[in-house]
Amino acid sequence: MNPCPCGFQGSDRCRCTPDQIRRYRDKISGPLLDRIDLQVDVPNIPSDKLVEGKTDGDSSNTVYQRVQTARQRQLGRAGKINAKMSSREVVKYCVLSEPQKALLHRAITQLGLSARAFHRILKVTRTIADLDDSATLNIDHLTEALGYRITLSR
Ligand SMILES: [Zn+2]
Structure with a gap:
């Protein structure tokens, strides 16, 4: 869009x-x-940068390796990727601290999101933590996941 x-x-x-x-x-x-988990503003890339192939950020190979590692972590934990987790598995594998829970509930209320969105945000948070090679969810992982929701709500 x-x-x-x-x-x-x-x-x-x-x-x-x-x-x-x-x-x-x-x-x-x-x-x-x-139902859209990742709502991201994609800035226009100046055409000269596109032509030269020089864009900011990690190389495709670096990103590929990180994604592979995160996938292995997910398969090792739940036997499936995070997106396929059931509600029960989300509760089991996406454990938040009390302050994190409070932040998530506040955000869900403010954004007018549903219970379905609640579980979807937790899955995205878990995936961000996996990409960060982190066993636990921290506040940065959660705020990043929420950030993807807030973009189009402005
Ligand atoms: Zn316009």
């Missing part, structure tokens, strides 16, 4: 009004948005 009707939000080329942007984003229903 584009960030605005013209697709150039954030650059000089965009002439969309805040009202147009809100109406455009409202076209996605709440229940559908509820």
Whole structure:
């Protein structure tokens, strides 16, 4: 999905009004948005960087290795990847501390999310921790997972 009707939000080329942007984003229903785990703003990459192939961030090979390690961790723990975990497995493997639980409940209330979203956020948090090679969930993992929810809610 584009960030605005013209697709150039954030650059000089965009002439969309805040009202147009809100109406455009409202076209996605709440229940559908509820099922989208990763809502990420993707900035435009300047064309010269694309042409040279020089973009910021880790190389594809580094990322590939990290994803493979995280997948192995998931299969070793639950016998399946995090996305396939049942509600019971989420409760078992995505253990939050009391302050983390309080933060998550506050965020869910503020964002108007459902019980389904609650479990989905926990799975994403677990996956971020796996990519971080961490056995436990910390507040950074949780806030990153919540951050992916907040993007389109602004
Ligand atoms: Zn625009």
